Amino acid sequence: MRRLRNLLVLLLIWAGPATADRVTDFTLDNGLQVVVIEDHRAPVTVNMVWYRVGAADEPPGVSGIAHFLEHLMFKGTDEVAPGAFSRIVKAQGGSDNAFTSWDYTAYFQRVAADRLDLMMQLEADRMTDLRLAGPDVETERDVILEERNQRTDNDPGALFREQMRAALYLNHPYGIPIIGWRHEMETLSKADALAFYDTYYAPNNAILVVAGDVTPDAVRDMAQTHFGGLAPSDALPARVRPQEPPHLAERRVMFEDPRVAQPYLMRSYLAPERDSGDQGRAAALTYLAELLGGEGATSFLGERLQFERQVALYTGASYGGLSLDDTAFNLFVVPAPGVSLETAEDALDKALAAFLREGVDPALFDSLKSQLLAAEIYARDNIQGLARRYGRALTSGLTIEDVQAWPDVLQAVKPEDVMAAAHDLLKGGNAVTGWLSRPVAEVTEVTQ
């Protein structure tokens, strides 16, 4: 049973590798990088503009401004009235949206391939020509506060994970939520948004990713026509964030909320991310996450905590290698009924110690290796997914070559690499362990 119910959905995100075929890239004179991924199976194209800026680039005190600006990018330019952007896309049978993370902000449209030109025109227009009206900004701030309500404040699990992250990062802004802390969101202004926009939105800080039924030559012509005339910024700040000091102490997060139905525990470790030209450790950690907490019926934690003993309902591990700076490696245990979080944590500790002692199961390792190859085949079925893969990598400090080398890097991993990475990661004394639970008085109540 793999239905995890909004609890551990994060675990299932598998940051898989890329196909090397039919990808072309070039850079315009003004610094705009362009990536074209051809797929001629259907007359569809996805047009994406990725900016190398995200929540971790925000100035102190205005958390959420990168995401707020993403919303405001639909509020009009000289040529396009507030709210008209999506209407124009829809009038072409297209759909559009945008998303923000710590390392990137991206905008995309999905349209028939013969409508691509207009989409580029629209994106080029708002890259440098945003015009904001005061009342629109105020109303949209209410929208992002409701978004925070919906995503975070209404969900004790989301609040808990927000606290976990804040505890993990001692110095790096990855500890601040993308959507922002509420008290700072409430004060975000038009001036804050425009200052961020003026600093970071420029062709030499952007990547155009076009995937689908297109040719590189046609994309080059369109990109040149629409983006080629935009002036690059000569004042882009270097992307240097405050880095993490050594983590020297165990930390604990005890989060109680009466809305918690299913307590669980989570442990987070600071972990290296994929670095350009040096993705080997990240590849080993990718295996480690699968070996420890991938498929419940075969993973080490699943076997020990769900099958051999019935300590847990679910176990899991997640590792996000695509990140500009140090990332997180997380473990989850959802205890079985009647099992305390303390007992579950003790079982987790014992299982991790056993893993470090016993090493990698060679059969499972080989199976994972072939699954990673197959994942490449399945990934080719989804052009939007491929486009995202390149966009995320290129905004996270990697190159096209890194993306294309990744499948080979994964295939080159050996069990001893995984164990070296495991010993390094799990050496102890520096993790954050969190318990999500109900207040004690509630626990004793009869379940309704």
Place this chain on the structure above:
Amino acid sequence: MMRLILALALALTMAAPVRAAIEIRQVTSPGGVGAWLVESHDIPFVALEIRFRGGASLDAPGKRGATNLMTALLEEGAGDMGAREFARARDALAASFRFDVGADSLRVSARMLSENRDQAADLLRQSLHAPRFDADAIERVRGQVLSAIASDAKDPQALASQTFDRLAFGDHPYGSAPDGTADSVQALRRADLVEAHARVIARDRLYVAAAGDITAQELGLLLDRLFAGLPETGAPMPPQSDYGLPGGVTVVPFDTPQAVAVFGQPGMERDDPDFFAAYVMNEVLGAGGFGSRLMEEVREKRGLTYGVYSYLYPMDLAPMMLGQVASSNGRVAEAIEVIRAEWARMAQDGVTQEELEAVKTYLTGAYPLRFDGNAKIARILVGMQMDGLSPDYVTTRNDRIRAVTQEDIRRVASDLLQPDALHFVVVGRPEGLETPAN
């Protein structure tokens, strides 16, 4: 940038949509199993979508949750393999099987590599024909289901939907969650799961679609490999359900900062001659995301929510029209007031010619874009079969959208939309909504 303005103006009038570039073949296996196929040999795998109509609504009386638990156990051991052996065998083939059940169907989504397709199919066959329902697996998965039930009881979204269903459908299967209750799931025995399996997994309610690297002949053989020997008939379908919820507001008190509201009224059957008019109407009203009236009025103008939408939901045994919004406790009453007003305005006036043209351009232009990928195509194909459509629907559908007139919508909106019948279930501590809880 005059050029841009000109281009945008042209764009609004020149959107002639591309045609769906897929060719659907109807395949019948030597053993008589039918399926729809879109062949595409670009990528060496096939996506397979399997449905068994009836789903969790086929639970035997007093056995609520049996079909759900049974479905969750299909991948937890089959034939001579226990749960772990089954998972290892599947992973060694790098195949993917997903089992899921809802109120109208049990769903299996599979992906199989061309290089080991027959072995993957043999494995999937085992899970469908010979699930073991081992005692330890039952207890393990029962614990997971009970956890999900407990989580739903503290999840404003689930609470709102489940309360709405209970009020609307009472004792009919649609009136309760497919998961069952803690008590009903605790009471399930192995024999109940065997029975649930026999009620649902049968030839007379089977629908199959495939897309990808497989020929019609190969698919025929694959179908028999998967389904030969399946029992001919399952349990009879439950009766149509009577929607019994009058208009109003039901508040479910729950301490959380943002109230979640689910709202709805009776809807329209999928095969109603007016379904297309209703569909186009609702696209203007609330299905269309940005640009829909609800989104414009509730979010864009007033900032009352992050998202609001309405949708036609023609379930097999009861057509409904539903919607959802989430808004701070202090503001949700205003959101509801705006939604009611938009419901009434549409019922009264229909849509403008401009709105109609815009939404038709969008719907006809967006339709062919759906067919990009084997997995998506297989899902669409199986859905079409369950809706009783023919393969040529993909070429006629846009004409039927184009044929909808302003007058059609005026007529259908005034018949279908009943502002007085609209019922809101609100979970939270909403201010200014006085109705007591049920």
